Amino acid sequence: MCSCIRHAPIFPIYFMLQAISLSKNYGAYKALNQLNLTVKAGEVFCLLGQNGAGKTTTINLFLGFIEPSAGKILIDGKALDAHDHERRKHLAYIPEVVMLYGNLSAIENLDYFSKLAGFNYETRSLTNFLNQCGLQESAHHKHLSGFSKGMRQKVGIAIALAKNAKIILMDEPTSGLDPKATAEFTLLVKQLAAEGKSILMATHDIFNAVNVGSHIGIMKQGELIHTLKASEINATDLQELYLQTI
């Protein structure tokens, strides 16, 4: 018997995320200049670039936090305008520090944010989402205020799963994580991609980008200079290319 009141689709639908000549200007300054980028279902596109290269601007444009100066965002081939809140529900966001309610437990946070997105799950389903994200059961009923950054991120991903997001945008999600937490997070991201999610991740971690990414982009001064398949480059060569580029 299904344990959720509003059912997730039995045959999931997956979406592709695209930027077409996407630009963002602040006055005369081009924070993002004519970005063309595609993230297909099952892909993890890692965006590398120095501070100020335009990675967060790209993510903020996709999320609708800021409006483009020019260009288009497409979800599954259809243009997404700034006010299309319904189709933006297919997007989930994992920031560097996942902001949740410290005085609520993991399961209460998950329940609250699921309900905000229109999903009303029974406890068993909420527990399953947290388990799926590798959060140990002993932590499910503890307040978030005592959680490490890695544990918060697991709850953040559980919320994305509960919302049935097809596309996940991550901004430096492994920054500040210890190697074990990074490895756990990487495994989780690979699992999400294997399930058909489209993932765009801004990162400074070249080695992690090669490890988790299917595609890698190197940005400089608001432009995407290189796009590579991760299978075609190793970390040493990517580091060299990165240093030559920036």
Ligand SMILES: Nc1ncnc2c1ncn2[C@@H]1O[C@H](COP(=O)(O)OP(=O)(O)OP(=O)(O)O)[C@@H](O)[C@H]1O
């Ligand atoms: N509201 C704003 N007004 C003016 N300039 C801005 C604004 N927001 C961002 N910028 C500029 O746009 C450029 C791109 O910033 P962005 O945050 O996208 O870089 P980033 O690649 O994410 O850098 P980091 O690695 O430091 O997070 C930077 O030069 C930044 O100063």
